[in-house]
Amino acid sequence: TSPTPIPIPEATAEPTPSPEAAIAFAVLNLLELKSAAFTLEHQTGSTTMLPGLSMKKAIGVVDIPDRLRLTVEAEVAVPRTFVEINVITIGEQAYMTDFFSGQWRTVPLESLPVNFLDFGQIIASIIEAVAGPSFSGVEEIDGRQYQRVTGSVPSEALAALVPGAAEGLEVELELWLDLEAALLRRVLITGPVLTGDIPETVRLLAIDNINVPVDIAAPE
Numbered sequence: 001t002s003p004t005p006i007p008i009p010e011a012t013a014e015p016t017p018s019p020e021a022a023i024a025f026a027v028l029n030l031l032e033l034k035s036a037a038f039t040l041e042h043q044t045g046s047t048t049m050l051p052g053l054s055m056k057k058a059i060g061v062v063d064i065p066d067r068l069r070l071t072v073e074a075e076v077a078v079p080r081t082f083v084e085i086n087v088i089t090i091g092e093q094a095y096m097t098d099f100f101s102g103q104w105r106t107v108p109l110e111s112l113p114v115n116f117l118d119f120g121q122i123i124a125s126i127i128e129a130v131a132g133p134s135f136s137g138v139e140e141i142d143g144r145q146y147q148r149v150t151g152s153v154p155s156e157a158l159a160a161l162v163p164g165a166a167e168g169l170e171v172e173l174e175l176w177l178d179l180e181a182a183l184l185r186r187v188l189i190t191g192p193v194l195t196g197d198i199p200e201t202v203r204l205l206a207i208d209n210i211n212v213p214v215d216i217a218a219p220e
Helices: 019-031 119-128
Strands: 035-044 047-050 053-063 067-076 081-090 093-097 104-107 131-141 144-154 170-178 183-190 202-208
Touching (some): 019 119, 019 131, 019 144, 019 170, 019 183, 035 119, 119 170, 131 170
Antiparallel strands (some): 047 053, 170 183
């Protein structure tokens, strides 16, 4: 009898990881983050900092775990004017410029409108809380491929990032994960997070200059 032919296995593509696995890889990288630049921008709506004062955008750099330099672009309701507020935190010490005089003053950490201290840990905890994640396509930005993942989180999961986050609201998240490096680069946050948010509020968090050293010193 002739020998039984040995089947030759067909070449198979590497299996695509699940959305949960893609998030898990991104979480590991976030937990190892040493420094980053970031922008948190309202595409729709704003964050109320004080009665009559709303934050539109925050741009800054963070030296993990406890150094931060931040510029907040805000709007005063009456008379309608735009102001810039600068923030520096070093350890437990926080400094903020007065939005009328521009002078630096010491403020309590908990009074800051957003919290980017221990940045990697905070963002990792938010994306770990994503329920029902699914892949929503691959997008090319500046020559790099990004896997998009969508899911939802309860609003309280964002409390570390947005102080005063409400409880019990469902917030949609869309994540942009760098396919090659498994790094989280964008988070689109759709829906109210604070009780004062309008229903169509949309925030976009962008993360750049990952692990590029930064120098953050107290104001003179």
